[in-house]
Structure formats: structure tokens, C-alpha cells
Amino acid sequence: MAFNGSYELQSQQNFAPFMRAIGLSDDLIEKGNGKESTSEIVEIGDYFKVTVTMGSQVIVNEFVIGQETEIDSPSGEKIKTIIEREGNYRLVAKIQNITSVVEVTGDQLINTMVIGNIVYQRISKRVS
Structure with a gap:
């Protein structure tokens, strides 16, 4: 039950290089960079539902x-x-050539994704 809650994105590192590495166009990267993002996680035993909202997406x-x-x-x-x-x-999770690690530390949700030598990190703060 450690993951249950709502989180707001506080910071991210290497967004553009990571998104380029997974094949997103510069136009999509520009649209997505700096957008407010919230994550809602429901954890019931081994079942998880993760809803990530970025703008209208x-x-x-x-x-x-x-x-x-x-x-x-x-x-x-x-x-x-x-x-x-x-x-x-x-x-x-290993997702094709990406390793994704999501962890809860105190009131922070830290998502670290690695592709090749690019490390993309999102740090969100629990808001409820």
C-alpha cells in the first residue's frame, strides 16, 4: 500500500534526450516538456492502476x-x-530496451528510466 495516492511532478531530468531516444519527434517533445503532470496510483495487494495526466493527455x-x-x-x-x-x-520493469524503476521514498515518487546511457528521472511529491 506504499504507492497509493496522488502525486504532482516536481522535477525531471533528461526529458528531451530520453524522449528522442524512444523516437518522439522534436515537436512532441516540445509540447510535452514542462507540462504539469499528476499521477494517481491505486494499489490493492499485487494489483495496480496508474493514471498519469499531462495536460489533456x-x-x-x-x-x-x-x-x-x-x-x-x-x-x-x-x-x-x-x-x-x-x-x-x-x-x-524491462520494457523493450528501457529499464524502468519506480520507488517511493518518504513523500516522493521517483521514476527512473534508462535507455542506453540516458537516464531520465521524474520526481513527484505526494499530495494525497
């Missing part, structure tokens, strides 16, 4: 820990993956 992903699932990627593709839990406060 809403991405909803539902999954069960350890089971193959199809998620919407930042590029808009549907990608199959398995999300694993490491301890109570960390989720890890």
Missing part, C-alpha cells in the same frame, strides 16, 4: 505484479512487459 495502465501485461508507453505504443516488486517500495 491521460494514460491509464493496470497490471498485476509478476503477470505479463500490456502498457501504454510514453511514445503511445502498447508494449508487453512484466512488472516485478522489489521490497515494499520499488517496482521494476
Whole structure:
């Protein structure tokens, strides 16, 4: 239940290089950079529902820990993956050539995504 709650994006690092690396156009990167973003996470046992809202774009992903699932990627593709839990406060997924780690530290939700040598990090603060 460590993930339950609403989070607002506070900062992000390497947004543009990461988005270019996954194939987004400069126009889409410019539109997405700096947008306010909120994440709502519902955690019930091993079931998760994650809703990310950026401007008018809403991405909803539902999954069960350890089971193959199809998620919407930042590029808009549907990608199959398995999300694993490491301890109570960390989720890890390998999505094609991207490693994604989401962890709760205090009142922060930290999402770190790595592709090649590019590390993209989003830090959000719990608001409820």
C-alpha cells in the first residue's frame, strides 16, 4: 500500500534526450516538456492502476505484479512487459530496451528510466 495516492511532478531530468531516444519527434517533445503532470496510483495487494495526466493527455495502465501485461508507453505504443516488486517500495520493469524503476521514498515518487546511457528521472511529491 506504499504507492497509493496522488502525486504532482516536481522535477525531471533528461526529458528531451530520453524522449528522442524512444523516437518522439522534436515537436512532441516540445509540447510535452514542462507540462504539469499528476499521477494517481491505486494499489490493492499485487494489483495496480496508474493514471498519469499531462495536460489533456491521460494514460491509464493496470497490471498485476509478476503477470505479463500490456502498457501504454510514453511514445503511445502498447508494449508487453512484466512488472516485478522489489521490497515494499520499488517496482521494476524491462520494457523493450528501457529499464524502468519506480520507488517511493518518504513523500516522493521517483521514476527512473534508462535507455542506453540516458537516464531520465521524474520526481513527484505526494499530495494525497
